[in-house]
Amino acid sequence: MRIDILTILPGLLEGPFSESILKRAQERGLLELNIHNIRDYSTNKHKKVDATQYGGGAGMVMTIQPIADLIDKLQSEREYDEIIFMTPDGEVLDQEMSNDISLKGNIIILCGHYKGIDERIREHYITREISIGSFVLTGGELAACVVVDSVVRLIPGVINDETSALTDSFQDNLLSPPVYTKPSDYNGMKVPDVLLSGNFAKIDKWREQKAIERTKKRRPDLLGND
Numbered sequence: 679m680r681i682d683i684l685t686i687l688p689g690l691l692e693g694p695f696s697e698s699i700l701k702r703a704q705e706r707g708l709l710e711l712n713i714h715n716i717r718d719y720s721t722n723k724h725k726k727v728d729a730t731q732y733g734g735g736a737g738m739v740m741t742i743q744p745i746a747d748l749i750d751k752l753q754s755e756r757e758y759d760e761i762i763f764m765t766p767d768g769e770v771l772d773q774e775m776s777n778d779i780s781l782k783g784n785i786i787i788l789c790g791h792y793k794g795i796d797e798r799i800r801e802h803y804i805t806r807e808i809s810i811g812s813f814v815l816t817g818g819e820l821a822a823c824v825v826v827d828s829v830v831r832l833i834p835g836v837i838n839d840e841t842s843a844l845t846d847s848f849q850d851n852l853l854s855p856p857v858y859t860k861p862s863d864y865n866g867m868k869v870p871d872v873l874l875s876g877n878f879a880k881i882d883k884w885r886e887q888k889a890i891e892r893t894k895k896r897r898p899d900l901l902g903n904d
Contacts, residue, residue, distance in 0.1 A: 679782065679833060680710040682752055683822055684745065685789040686727055688713045690819045700827060703836045711826075719744040719751075728792050737793035745788065745799050752786060760785045761805045764818030764825070765794065768807030771825060775808070779825070780832035787825065789818030851900045855888035 683691060691713050694700065703709035717725040721743060728738040749761065759782035769775070779785065788795070788804070800807070810821045831837055858869040872884045893900055 680784045681826060682712045682714060682786045684714050684716055684748055685819055686716050686791055687817060687819055688715050694823045699831050699836055703830050706835060708833050708835050709830055714748055716744050716748060719748045739793050740791055740795040742796040742798050749803050756784055758784045758786050761803055762787045763804045763807045764789055764821040765807050766809050766814050768809040771808050771810050776828040779829045787822045789822050791817045852889040853893045853897060855885040
């Protein structure tokens with residue numbers, strides 16, 4: 679997978695993208711991650727990428743020229759499956775969306791700032807708009823990191839135990855069941871006996887029951903009308 683991130687704050691992304699699973703994916707050749715500074719494509723002599731909005735109103739707007747020129751350049755070099763814009767009014771990210779994006783080959787993620795981007799970019803370039811929740815961040819960079827992490831961990835070979843990602847919360851519209859590890863008894867706090875029984879059929883049934891119970895209690899919306 680190739681991911682191109684378009685941003686005015688490239689330094690904000692360098693740390694998260696050089697650690698943990700994202701670092702491993704790049705080292706294994708499973709992910710090509712490129713960060714592009716939108717300011718580098720501005721024709722303004724001061725490399726400005728924002729201007730006041732037509733019609734008046736508070737706040738600045740990211741201008742069309744540098745974003746359009748950058749996307750045009752990237753599209754002239756390869757075909758992209760998605761051009762994603764990170765925005766609070768986009769479709770809220772969920773596991774199904776991450777699963778879908780993980781199957782793509784090349785994607786662009788545009789990080790917004792200020793009051794947003796010129797609407798013509800959204801109308802003529804963007805294929806998908808994503809939000810990570812009903813709140814506003816200073817910019818789209820941190821949200822982009824969340825999307826990239828949630829997607830890349832699903833690529834086969836990124837996680838050493840590939841079955842782990844398939845049993846995460848939300849993969850089957852259920853939250854994950856409780857998990858335990860050594861020691862089995864810590865100051866009188868014990869691991870459920872069934873997990874120590876070696877009876878994997880019973881363990882699977884227990885985990886399914888606990889997942890349903892936890893989902894009903896914490897996220898009943900995931901169960902629909904059941």
